[in-house]
Amino acid sequence: xLDKTIVDQYDPEVFKEALGIFIPDSTEVLSKIDNSKDHExxxxxxxxxxxxxxxxxxxxxxxxxxxxxxxxxFEEGKSHVAELKSAHERLxxxxxxxxxxxx
Amino acid sequence: xxxxxxxxxxxDDQTTNFLNxxxxxxxxxxxxxxxxxxxxxxINHFSKLDESSxxxxxxxLLDINMPIMNGFEFLDAYKELSxxxxxxxxxxxxxxxxxxxxxxxxxxxxxxxxxSKPLTEDNLKTxxxxxxxx
Numbered sequence: 001x002l003d004k005t006i007v008d009q010y011d012p013e014v015f016k017e018a019l020g021i022f023i024p025d026s027t028e029v030l031s032k033i034d035n036s037k038d039h040e041x042x043x044x045x046x047x048x049x050x051x052x053x054x055x056x057x058x059x060x061x062x063x064x065x066x067x068x069x070x071x072x073x074f075e076e077g078k079s080h081v082a083e084l085k086s087a088h089e090r091l092x093x094x095x096x097x098x099x100x101x102x103x
Numbered sequence: 104x105x106x107x108x109x110x111x112x113x114x115d116d117q118t119t120n121f122l123n124x125x126x127x128x129x130x131x132x133x134x135x136x137x138x139x140x141x142x143x144x145x146i147n148h149f150s151k152l153d154e155s156s157x158x159x160x161x162x163x164l165l166d167i168n169m170p171i172m173n174g175f176e177f178l179d180a181y182k183e184l185s186x187x188x189x190x191x192x193x194x195x196x197x198x199x200x201x202x203x204x205x206x207x208x209x210x211x212x213x214x215x216x217x218x219s220k221p222l223t224e225d226n227l228k229t230x231x232x233x234x235x236x237x
Contacts, residue, residue, distance in 0.1 A: 010122065025117055051220050055119050
């Protein structure tokens with residue numbers, strides 16, 4: 001689920017500490033994506049969360065955010081949000097289990 | 104790897120800033136790493152510095168999409184700084200942007216280096232060897 005070449009750049013404790021930032025921050029951004037009322041806001045937050053996913057090596061989930069970022073209309077972008085939310089939940093579950101993060 | 108006095112990270116994403124700072128520190132690339140959450144914070148800092156300041160970054164890693172002042176607006180304001188304030192300073196775009204125009208916009212503003220997130224040790228090494236070796 002994570003690109004090992006990215007993750008291995010960091011000390012495991014540092015990476016775990018980064019996840020302590022990533023998890024609440026990305027969850028908040030995902031909520032903003034879900035609540036976006038216009039295309040510009042939607043694609044802007046999608047871009048933001050894509051960068052966070054890339055930083056922790058979650059390229060597959062970043063690609064879903066990219067679909068929203070590249071969308072040509074609000075409706076098209078919104079059509080990918082459910083899939084992104086689902087992938088985000090799976091990622092968080094994986095991270096919490098793998099790095100023994102509570103909450 | 105070459106060691107710099109100071110590197111500035113300009114990005115609104117906390118995860119990005121945290122990991123990039125730790126990567127730079129772990130590789131011993133800079134004595135100081137400064138973090139700015141948008142272009143305005145960075146330009147305010149830069150505009151107060153003189154050439155001898157230890158807090159004058161030699162390398163700036165700049166995101167594009169940020170609130171308040173984005174990367175391109177930063178570059179427009181940066182251009183107005185004195186030559187002394189910008190001396191021996193390299194600005195590198197570090198973005199996850201897929202927009203084809205963004206690279207062209209950066210080049211139009213004099214930026215030669217454009218990296219895609221995430222920052223890697225190899226990317227960092229390439230920049231340091233190109234601009235600071237010897």
